Amino acid sequence: MDGNYIALFVTLVIWVGIFLFLNSLDKRVKKLEKHQ
Amino acid sequence: MWWKVILFVGLAAVIVFSFITPAPQQVIGEASRIFYYHIPMAWIAVLAFAMAMVYSVRYLRSKKFIEDIRARSAAALGLLFSILATISGSIFAKISWGSFWNWDPRETSIFILLLIYGAYFALRGAVAVEEKRASLSAVYAVFAFVTVPFLVFVVPRMAPSLHPNDSVIDADLQFTMGASVRIIFFSSLALFTVMYLWIFNLTCRVGALYRKIIEEEDI
């Protein structure tokens, strides 16, 4: 069971990381598009 | 934006439940949890290919560069998800059946898909003139897509050795798709698709901006 919790934690961290990255990218792209 | 919230919370929930609930397939055990991720990734790899084909056709018809950007973005993401699907599938195969690669129909198809994506980008890399690059890779994307029905229908019948791999997966997916498994699985499928579409949208906008800013051309 412990192995599962580690995998769960790692996967969650990866997902949060991906989401935050995509969000910041989204904001930066929006800003650049406004300047055009 | 509300859908982002749903996406974040939803996929987080899927992740949590994919590990907390009992493993979807008892015989294979804990490793079967990878279903929740591997199959959606493979699905997106194929969806991306279809999208690349559609945008390629649109480019050939209209010659508008935005379509080429979209085709290329779809292909790039398709390549990424193909690699992820292949890796996750390989790990699962190793744990369940003892070997990383067996050339069963599904593995073979994803391998060919990888080769197609690789060829697509090799072609793009080899053409210097922008318009030519877009046209040639668009033609190749469509032409390669035409072979997909053959992959789907012919390859399964041509397997030289009767590997039980796939029948095990399929039979068991039917078997153990109890209510909780189904919810998690289909949620994963839907949310992965939403995530992919978001990344696709971002990739296209970045590509369009790049073209506008660096090359000072309008699309």
Added chain:
Amino acid sequence: MPNKSAGLTSRALSVYSKDMRVELRSKYAFNAILMFGITSLAVVSFTLGQTGLSPRLLAALFWIIMFFAAMAGLAQAFIREEEAGTVLALKLSADPTAVYLGKLFFNFSLMALISAVITPVFFIFTDAPVDNILLFVLVLILGVIGLCAATTIVAAIISKASVKGALFAVLSFPILFVLLLLLVNASAKVLEGATPGGIGTELQGLIAYSGVMITASLMLFKFVWQE
């Protein structure tokens, strides 16, 4: 009013005959394919010997050799035009469909000639069973048609690339995979002694494959050919 379809055939034929004439003068593509084919056949035969070669292995080897041969020479039809600088003249003298058909038949002819040489040599070197030879030849013909159907437009595509190198093989292989699978399976069964009925699925697949590839090529070729 000129008959459109008769016009197409004669235009395609003139592209074809021009290519054949040029080829017969230098025999460049023919030699390249022949050398690749015979060399790989010789290596296979020499290293593996004659005993212990199952029908399945023989079939796989045969089609790998044919694949190499195809990769060695089928791109010439278009590369030659680019290198000689005759692309523009060709564009002006014939429409895309005629050009495609002419090149397609040129590639057929090349592969047919090569097969006529390689096949007997293959059977001699490997001592493969010849009881079902007619059926084998049928599969061979369908295979050659399939190879050309899939690779002719790819040849046109890579002829326009600036860096050709291994591009022809890289682009062709994923598309040819299904064809090769069908061919190896069919040939293996034939060498094991199958009847035409026994390879029914494969035959259907081969015919469908060639039909689909040629149709798709006809529709897409103009986008490759135009500037």
